[in-house]
Amino acid sequence: MPRAEGTGTGSAAVDPRELWLGTGGPRRGRKPAYSRETITAAAVALADREGLEAVTMRRVAAEVGAGVMSLYSYAPDKDTLLHLMVDHVSGELAVPPAPTGDWRADLKSIGHLQRAHMLRHPWLPAALATRRSLGPNILAFLEHALAVLRPTGLDGAAKMEVFAQLTSFVAGHVAHETTRAAAAGCPDQASTEARYLAEVAADGHHPELAEALRAPGRPLTPEATFTRFLNRLVDGLDTDGDPAAVTG
Structure with a gap:
């Protein structure tokens, strides 16, 4: 049974043994039309385009052309899906050669x-x-x-x-x-901040800041x-x- 979809602001209790050492798909019934990899990749693509807030089970289901309930066999909630997404993209991090010793x-x-x-x-x-x-x-x-x-x-x-x-x-x-x-x-933002700091530094109440701002850039x-x-x-x-x- 799927858990309530997470808000994305916290992490639900996820059993790492079940998540990473399990089968990664439905355990019984018809042969699945999708895979955990396909669903996770679709969620990553959605987050890359629209941000983490856009990732919901319903949106991901639409991305792969599935019914939302079918996704719960692979990820019971958004929090589990986010764990999958983090590890999925971590596969892009090519492990460097052996350490140099430095x-x-x-x-x-x-x-x-x-x-x-x-x-x-x-x-x-x-x-x-x-x-x-x-x-x-x-x-x-x-x-x-x-x-x-x-x-x-x-x-x-x-x-x-x-x-x-x-x-x-x-x-x-x-x-x-x-x-x-x-x-x-907003190109004026940096110059506005610089003018503000210059005025504050000149007020005589912030000598440390004034000295810091005089340092070479x-x-x-x-x-x-x-x-x-x-x-x-x-x-x-x-x-x-x-x-x-x-x-x-």
């Missing part, structure tokens, strides 16, 4: 791969905020990340935390980046900005003290 450089490469991936699927940061079910494609990438971090000497829990920290940073940055890009249609292209932020995050990771205590 874990900071390798970790930065992972960050750049994740950013490019999330920019291809702008709905992904929002989905990742509440859906971290480790499907087979995500597990393959996680396995590589843990191998990258082996030279750090961190224990397993800390390595998992570092990967989660990196992924959360990239997701947050991409969400901000795509929002700013969408606002680029840096390249503001999206790629350059992301690289600076990523470098600060990774270069600031401390692996010399308690292996379980990694700080930014």
Whole structure:
């Protein structure tokens, strides 16, 4: 019996064993006309075109030309479908060759791969905020990340935390980046903000801000900005003290 369709703002209780180790389709009855892969791909295409809010069981059913009730054999609700979608697109993340041994450089490469991936699927940061079910494609990438971090000497829990920290940073940055890009249609916004900050800095009550604004400018292209932020995050990771205590 299908559960009530999720709102997309939270994550329903999804049994990972049932989701990832099950058959992925109806267990009895007529031969299914569709597959989990087909339905998930249709949902991903819909989210890429119209955003995560557009993904409902009814819309996905229409995309594949099915009755909505037939989809519940593959995904009992939207939350389960979103788990499937996240892992589906994670299959696009080509696992790099064996780690080089320079874990900071390798970790930065992972960050750049994740950013490019999330920019291809702008709905992904929002989905990742509440859906971290480790499907087979995500597990393959996680396995590589843990191998990258082996030279750090961190224990397993800390390595998992570092990967989660990196992924959360990239997701947050991409969400901000795509929002700013969408606002680029208002060309006066940046100049308006600059004038406002200049006035605030000149009021004498914000000396730290005034000093910061006098500093030499840096390249503001999206790629350059992301690289600076990523470098600060990774270069600031401390692996010399308690292996379980990694700080930014």
